[in-house]
Each structure stands twice: as C-alpha cells, then as structure tokens.
Amino acid sequence: xxxxxxxxxxxxxxxxxxxxxxxxxxxxxxxxxxxxxxxxxxxxxxxxxxxxxxxxxxxxxxxxxxxxxxxxxxxxxxxxxxxxxxxxxxxxxxxxxxxxxxxxxxxxxxxxxxxxxxxxxxxxxxxxxxxxxxxxxxxxxxxxxxxxxxxxxxxxxxxxxxxxxxxxxxxxxxxxxxxxxxxxxxxxxxxxxxxxxxxxxxxxxxxxxxxxxxxxxxxxxxxxxxxxxxxxxxxxxxxxxxxxxxxxxxxxxxxxxxxxxxxx
Amino acid sequence: xxxxxxxxxxxxxxxxxxxxxxxxxxxxxxxxxxxxxxxxxxxxxxxxxxxxxxxxxxxxxxxxxxxxxxxxxxxxxxxxxxxxxxxxxxxxxxxxxxxxxxxxxxxxxxxxxxxxxxxxxxxxxxxxxxxxxxxxxxxxxxxxxxxxxxxxxxxxxxxxxxxxxxxxxxxxxxxxxxxxxxxxxxxxxxxxxxxxxxxxxxxxxxxxxxxxxxxxxxxxxxxxxxxxxxxxxxxxxxxxxxxxxxxxxxxxxxxxxxxxxxxxxxxxxxxxxxxxxxxxxxxxxxxxxxxxxxxxxxxxxxxxxxxxxxxxxxxxxxxxxxxxxxxxxxxxxxxxxxxxxxxxxxxxxxxx
Numbered sequence: 001x002x003x004x005x006x007x008x009x010x011x012x013x014x015x016x017x018x019x020x021x022x023x024x025x026x027x028x029x030x031x032x033x034x035x036x037x038x039x040x041x042x043x044x045x046x047x048x049x050x051x052x053x054x055x056x057x058x059x060x061x062x063x064x065x066x067x068x069x070x071x072x073x074x075x076x077x078x079x080x081x082x083x084x085x086x087x088x089x090x091x092x093x094x095x096x097x098x099x100x101x102x103x104x105x106x107x108x109x110x111x112x113x114x115x116x117x118x119x120x121x122x123x124x125x126x127x128x129x130x131x132x133x134x135x136x137x138x139x140x141x142x143x144x145x146x147x148x149x150x151x152x153x154x155x156x157x158x159x160x161x162x163x164x165x166x167x168x169x170x171x172x173x174x175x176x177x178x179x180x181x182x183x184x185x186x187x188x189x190x191x192x193x194x195x196x197x198x199x200x201x202x203x204x205x206x207x208x209x210x211x212x213x214x215x216x217x218x219x220x221x222x223x224x225x226x227x228x229x230x231x232x233x234x235x236x237x238x239x240x241x242x243x244x245x246x247x248x249x250x251x252x253x254x255x256x257x258x259x260x261x262x263x264x
Numbered sequence: 265x266x267x268x269x270x271x272x273x274x275x276x277x278x279x280x281x282x283x284x285x286x287x288x289x290x291x292x293x294x295x296x297x298x299x300x301x302x303x304x305x306x307x308x309x310x311x312x313x314x315x316x317x318x319x320x321x322x323x324x325x326x327x328x329x330x331x332x333x334x335x336x337x338x339x340x341x342x343x344x345x346x347x348x349x350x351x352x353x354x355x356x357x358x359x360x361x362x363x364x365x366x367x368x369x370x371x372x373x374x375x376x377x378x379x380x381x382x383x384x385x386x387x388x389x390x391x392x393x394x395x396x397x398x399x400x401x402x403x404x405x406x407x408x409x410x411x412x413x414x415x416x417x418x419x420x421x422x423x424x425x426x427x428x429x430x431x432x433x434x435x436x437x438x439x440x441x442x443x444x445x446x447x448x449x450x451x452x453x454x455x456x457x458x459x460x461x462x463x464x465x466x467x468x469x470x471x472x473x474x475x476x477x478x479x480x481x482x483x484x485x486x487x488x489x490x491x492x493x494x495x496x497x498x499x500x501x502x503x504x505x506x507x508x509x510x511x512x513x514x515x516x517x518x519x520x521x522x523x524x525x526x527x528x529x530x531x532x533x534x535x536x537x538x539x540x541x542x543x544x545x546x547x548x549x550x551x552x553x554x555x556x557x558x559x560x561x562x563x564x565x566x567x568x569x570x571x572x573x574x575x576x577x578x579x580x581x582x583x584x585x586x587x588x589x590x591x592x593x594x595x596x597x598x599x600x601x602x603x604x605x606x607x608x609x610x611x612x613x614x615x616x
Contacts (some may be wrong), residue, residue, distance in 0.1 A: 119394065120294040120338070120353070120379060121418065121458065121499075122578070122593075125539065128474075128497065128514075138497060139455035139475035143415050143433045 006104065008130045010112040015131065015141050018116075026148025029113065029225055033232040036105055041240065043101055048246055053090045060084075106229070113225035117146050117154035148228070157224035171220045173227040178216035180234035185211055187238060294353075295539075295578035296591040297340025297381060298599065301362060305582055305589050306348060308337035309598050310614055313350050313358075315365055318584045321601060321610030325365035327358075340579075342382040342389070342420075347403060349389050351378020357391050359405060369405035380460075381420040385442060390428060392417035398430050398438075400445055409445035413438065420460040424467065427483065431457035431471055439486060449486035453479060459501040459541070462509070464523060470509050472498025478511065480526060490526035494519065499539040500580060503549070505563070512538025512551050520565060530565035540580040545588050546604040552577035552590060560606060569606035573597075 013035070018028035057063050063084060070077035084090075118124040128138055146153045150172075157173040185208040219227035296309030304324055307314045311334025315324040328335065336353035341360075343349075347368070348360040357378055359368040376395035383390045388408065389401040394416040400408040415434035422429050427448060428440045433456040439448040455475025462470045467483035474497045480489040496515025503510045508529060509521045514537045520529040536555030543550040548568060549561040554576050560568045575595020582589045587609060588602045597611035 119377060119416075121539070122294045124458075125499075125578075137475075139435075139473070142456050142474055 002108075003130070006108040007111055007115065008132070010108050011115050011127070011130050012132050012135055014109075014112055015116060015136055015144075018144070019136065019140060023145050024148065025116070025144055025146060025153055025225070026151070026228060029109075029153070029228050030232045032109070033229050034236060036109075037233065037236045037240065040101060040105075044237075044240055045244070048241075048244065050090075053088070057084070057088065057090060060088075102233075106226070109229055110222065110226045113153065113223060113229075116144055117223070117225070118142075118144075119154060151224045151228070153225035153228065154223050156221060157219075157227055173224050173231065174216050174220035177219040177227050177230045177234070178212045180231055180238075181215045182208070182212040184234045184237050187241065293336070294338040294379070295576075295593045296338055296598065297579055298582045298589060298591045299341045299343050299348075299381075300582035300584045300589065301343055302584075304362070305584060305599070306341045306343065306350075306362070307591060307599055307612070308339055308341060308350055309591065311335060311337065313337050313341060313348070313360065313365065314598070314612070315362070316599060316612050318587055318589070318601070321599065321612045323612070323615055326615065327360055327365040327367065329365070339378055340381040342384045344384050344403075347384065347389070349382040349384065349391065351382065351391060351393070353377040353379075355395075357382070357399075357401075359389075359403075371399070371401065371405055371407070373407075374399070376416070379416070379418045383421045383423065385423040385425065385428070388442060390421045390423070392419065392421055392430065394418065396432070396434075398428070398440070398445070400442075411438070411440055411445045411447070415456075418459075419457050422460050422463050422469075424463060424483065429461055429463065429469055429483065431459070431461055433457070435473075437461065437469065437471060437481060437486070439483070451481055451486040451488065453477075454491075458499045462502045462504045464504050468523065470502045470504060470523070472500065472502060472511055472513075474498070476513070478502065478509070478521060478526065480523065492521055492526040492528070495531075496537070500541040503542040503544060505544055508563075510542040510549055512540070512542060512553075514538065516553070518542070518549075518551050518559075518561065518565070532561070532565050532567070534559055535570075539578045543581050543583055543588070545583050546586070550581065550588060552579075552581060554578060556592075556595070558588075558590065558602070558606065571602060571606040571608070573600055 014028055014032050017031050018025055021027045066080050070080060115127050115130060118127045131138060151157050158169040158171055215230055219230055296307060299306045303318055304315045305318055307316060313327045317324050337350060338353060339351055341348045341350035343362060348362040351357040355374045355376060357371040357374060361368060374393045374395055376393055379394050380392035387403050391399045393399060396413050396415055396417060398411045398417060398421060402408060413432035413434050415432055417432050419431040423442055426442060428442050430438045435453050435456055436450050437453055438450045441448060453473050454477060455473030457471050457473050469481045469483050472478045476494045476497050477491050478494055478498060479491045482489055494513045495517045496513035498511060498513050504523060507523050509523050512518050516534045516537050517531050518534050519531045522529060534551055534553055535557040536553035538551055538553055540552050551559045556573045556575050556577055558571045562568060573592055573595060575592035577590060578593050579591040586604055590600045592598060592600060597613050599612035601609045603609050
C-alpha cells in the first residue's frame with residue numbers, strides 16, 4: 001500500500017522531472033521539493049492561522065484568568081482549556097499538522113531517492129518494477145546520473161580538503177541543513193505573546209534549538225539526496241513565509257526579540 | 265505539561281535513531297554468483313566465497329573463514345587452475361587459491377562495487393568495476409592498464425585473445441586491445457547492457473539490453489548487423505549454440521533467434537521473469553526464473569521437465585558434469601544441485 005500510494009508516484013514524478021532537466025538528479029530533487037511545497041501550501045496557511053489563533057488565545061482575558069484560577073489543578077485547567085478551544089474554534093494541533101504531514105513525505109522522498117539510485121542488480125530490478133511504462137522508458141532513465149555538484153546523491157555528503165596531506169571529512173551539506181533549519185525556525189516563529197505561561201512559545205523555543213541539530217544529524221548520516229531536499233525545503237519555506245508576510249526578520253538578530261503588543 | 269517538551273525531545277531522538285538506522289548510503293545486496301570448477305563449485309553469497317563439493321554439496325572451504333569478517337560478495341568468481349578472482353561490494357578485488365580459499369593478493373584502489381564478474385584471458389585478469397573502469401592485472405595483482413567508460417560496468421568482459429569486448433551501463437559496447445587497453449571501436453547500443461555479450465566463432469557479438477533489444481555486432485568493426493525487439497527487458501547473456509541464439513527476458517519469455525539475421529525461431533511462455541542466462545544441459549536448454557521455477561526445454565522449444573525451488577532464481581546456474589547447480593536467493597538453501605531429470609541431488613545451506 002505504501003509503495004502504491006507513496007513510493008511509486010514519488011519515484012515516477014522524480015524520474016520524470018529528471019528526464020526533463022537534462023538528466024540532472026540534483027535539479028530534479030529541488031524541483032520536486034518545489035512541487036511538494038506548492039501542494040502543501042494550503043497546509044502552511046492553515047498552520048499560520050493556527051499559530052496565530054494560539055497566540056491570540058494567550059492574550060485572552062478568560063485564558064489568563066483560567067491560568068490563575070486553576071494554577072494548582074492541572075486536570076481542571078486542561079478541561080477548561082479544551083472547552084475554551086472548542087468555544088473559540090481553535091485546534092491546538094493546527095500548527096503541528098504541516099510538520100506531521102512532512103514526515104511521511106520526507107520518508108517517501110528518501111525511499112524514492114534510494115530506489116532511483118539503484119547500485120546493484122537487485123536494486124535496479126526493484127526500480128524497474130516501480131516505473132510506470134506509460135510515463136517513462138526504462139532505457140532512457142537507467143542508469144541514473146547520481147552526481148550533483150561535488151556530491152554523490154546516493155551517499156552521505158562528505159568532502160575532503162584536497163590541499164591537506166591528511167583527511168578531514170567535512171559534511172558541508174549537513175552544516176547547511178543545520179543553518180537553514182535554524183533560520184527557517186527562527187524567522188517563522190511568531191512574535192512572543194509576553195505571557196510567561198505561553199506553552200506554545202516554550203515548545204517553539206525548544207524546537208528552534210533541537211530541530212536544526214536533529215535534521216543535521218539525519219542529513220549527516222543518510223544519503224545526500226535527502227539533505228539536498230532538506231535545504232531546498234527550508235529555503236522554499238522561508239520564501240513562502242516571506243510571500244505571506246509572516247517572516248520575523250528580527251528574530252535572527254541577536255538580542256532583539258519581537259513581542260506582540262497587548263491590547264489595552 | 266512541563267514534561268511535554270521533554271516528550272517531544274524524546275520522540276525526536278527516537279525518530280532520529282530510527283531514521284539513521286536506514287543506513288548512511290545505499291545498502292549493498294544482490295543476487296549470488298556461481299562458477300563451476302572440476303570438483304568444486306564456487307559461490308559468492310551471504311558475505312562469503314564458498315568452495316562447495318560437487319559430489320555431495322558439502323563445504324570445502326569458506327573465505328573469509330571467520331564469520332565475523334564477512335564481506336559482501338555477490339559477483340561470480342573467475343577461475344583458472346591457480347587463481348580464483350572475485351570482487352566484493354566493499355570495493356576490493358581478491359585473488360584466492362581455488363583449492364583452499366587462501367588469499368593470495370588484493371586490490372583495494374577501486375572506487376566502487378565489483379558487481380561484474382572478472383575474466384581471465386591468458387595471464388591477464390580483466391575486472392570490471394562499478395566505478396566505470398575496466399581494470400587489467402597480471403596474475404600477481406599488478407595493474408597493467410585501465411579503461412574508463414561513462415557509467416557503471418556490470419557486465420563481464422569477453423575476449424577472443426586479441427580484443428576485449430566490454431559492455432557498459434552507458435549504453436555502449438567497447439572493443440579494446442588486450443595488450444594495452446586502447447580503444448579500437450565503440451558502438452551505441454540504445455540501452456544499458458547488464459550482462460556480457462556472447463561471442464561466436466565467426467567473431468560476432470550478441471548482446472541484450474534494458475531497451476528490450478538483442479543486437480548482433482561485428483567484432484572487427486563494431487557495426488550493428490541486426491537488432492531484434494524483445495517482449496521484455498534483457499538482463500542476461502544470450503546462449504549461442506550453432507546458428508541459434510537463446511535467451512530469456514523479464515516478460516517471462518524464452519526465445520530463439522537465428523544468429524544470421526535475428527529472425528525468431530520460436531518463443532514460449534515461461535512461469536516467470538528471467539534474469540539469468542539460458543544454459544545448455546544434457547542436449548537441452550535450462551531456464552531459471554524469479555518465481556523459483558526451473559524449466560527444461562528441448563532445443564526446438566518444447567517443454568520437458570520442470571522443478572520448483574523455494575526461493576528466487578536470478579543467477580545463471582553452473583553445469584558441472586551431469587549436475588546442474590543453481591544459486592538461490594531468499595530461499596532455504598544457497599545452492600541446489602539437480603540431475604538430468606530435474607531431481608534434487610543435494611542442497612547447500614548457510615553453514616553455522
């Protein structure tokens with residue numbers, strides 16, 4: 001089922017794009033990422049709305065009073081919180097949904113990249129079974145050109161400094177993944193509500209720290225084709241937020257924090 | 265709720281560990297290769313090269329002997345009286361003693377997998393690499409020359425003693441001088457060639473491609489003499505017997521063509537897709553299929569006996585005397601030996 005719904009379509013779209021861009025697999029991954037981002041754009045808009053609703057809730061008098069009233073009773077607070085969510089039509093998961101959707105896409109894309117970059121006969125056999133004959137001719141696609149810039153997209157990205165007599169492996173793409181993930185997280189973090197009990201802000205801050213390293217670790221250990229997807233996805237995500245007017249440039253300046261002004 | 269961020273962190277860590285377990289690069293695995301000797305057959309599979317006795321299927325030796333030192337061997341070895349040459353998927357080429365499995369020399373400067381089987385022509389070892397190079401060594405492992413193509417090489421080279429013919433995944437067939445590896449001609453095939461061409465006594469090469477074509481090529485000039493479109497992709501070398509060429513394809517067809525002009529002699533349906541070469545065995549033909557079926561045919565395409573093995577049959581079998589030795593993928597055994605009537609004589613399983 002996973003193969004039919006995710007792997008085969010992803011692989012065929014990826015290979016089709018590959019045949020249209022002078023058989024450059026790196027460009028194909030980047031364009032495929034653009035396509036995925038375009039399709040999931042409505043989810044991003046929903047995420048922004050959800051995050052804003054959660055932000056506004058932090059300033060709501062009823063919410064602030066509820067926090068004071070049920071300070072010692074977490075269970076009661078949680079019940080009242082849910083009631084308030086329902087009353088205001090807020091979903092606490094709306095801001096997480098795009099991220100959750102991204103995981104199967106990420107896994108599907110990784111498996112498709114690995115499938116396409118078949119390096120043994122049995123892997124090639126598996127690839128030919130996933131190709132739609134009505135869309136692609138095997139003879140035109142195989143073998144895939146896995147080289148893009150300095151990278152072999154089927155292997156982890158490590159570059160050795162040629163001018164040194166000893167080897168220092170440098171995971172350039174993994175470093176770029178860490179930086180772009182951090183930038184995306186910071187610039188897309190909404191302004192703080194100023195409410196010290198704002199849990200979504202607390203979670204967001206934690207994610208801004210751990211997520212870049214988590215993604216960097218994945219990029220370091222897995223095939224560089226996936227790392228390329230991460231970089232492209234992060235940069236396109238920043239672009240999408242900028243177009244929607246939601247980027248907080250000040251968040252990346254050290255010492256400057258944006259704080260929402262409370263309504264009088 | 266204070267523990268919620270910690271729960272997220274734990275989830276991320278677990279997710280990261282699970283994803284990283286998906287391996288850093290591409291996983292190396294494939295179907296096995298077998299080569300026939302006199303008293304032993306040599307199998308590359310499951311991390312080892314095995315010397316297996318033809319008489320009863322018992323293991324004569326294993327390389328490496330230590331199970332913990334297993335290496336990813338899959339390509340069928342090349343054999344002379346004194347050398348067994350085999351490459352692994354860890355980019356190293358080995359020379360072993362065929363009688364004992366002792367290592368003689370290694371070459372570890374290759375930059376990719378040794379998917380294709382080597383070929384020994386006189387005192388020259390020809391070893392095709394997935395790093396796109398064909399390497400030539402002497403019998404002591406000294407590099408003589410190398411020739412670079414545009415893409416991975418999976419096909420075994422063939423030679424008439426003067427020229428070497430090498431098919432590459434870059435859609436080309438190359439003719440090189442055996443003495444120094446210089447290019448004589450190259451011909452565009454229209455599709456990747458997974459397996460080596462067959463060379464007949466007239467100097468004509470026959471090669472199948474993933475473009476679902478069988479081509480005949482003049483060995484002296486590289487000129488394409490004829491081409492025949494097959495129902496499915498062709499993964500194996502054709503078998504040439506007399507004026508007829510026999511092969512199977514991934515559409516599950518067994519076909520016979522005239523070597524003169526490629527005209528079809530017969531085509532029959534098999535039980536499953538074919539990636540292995542047809543074998544000549546006991547005055548007939550043998551086809552093995554991915555479904556685990558083995559089909560014996562007469563030379564004019566009539567079905568005789570058949571046998572089914574638990575597992576998948578991707579690799580070309582070996583014929584040793586009156587035994588057909590079949591490598592098995594994902595089955596109970598690594599090797600199965602059959603007699604002339606298709607009865608199992610012995611099976612070789614993974615030693616403990």
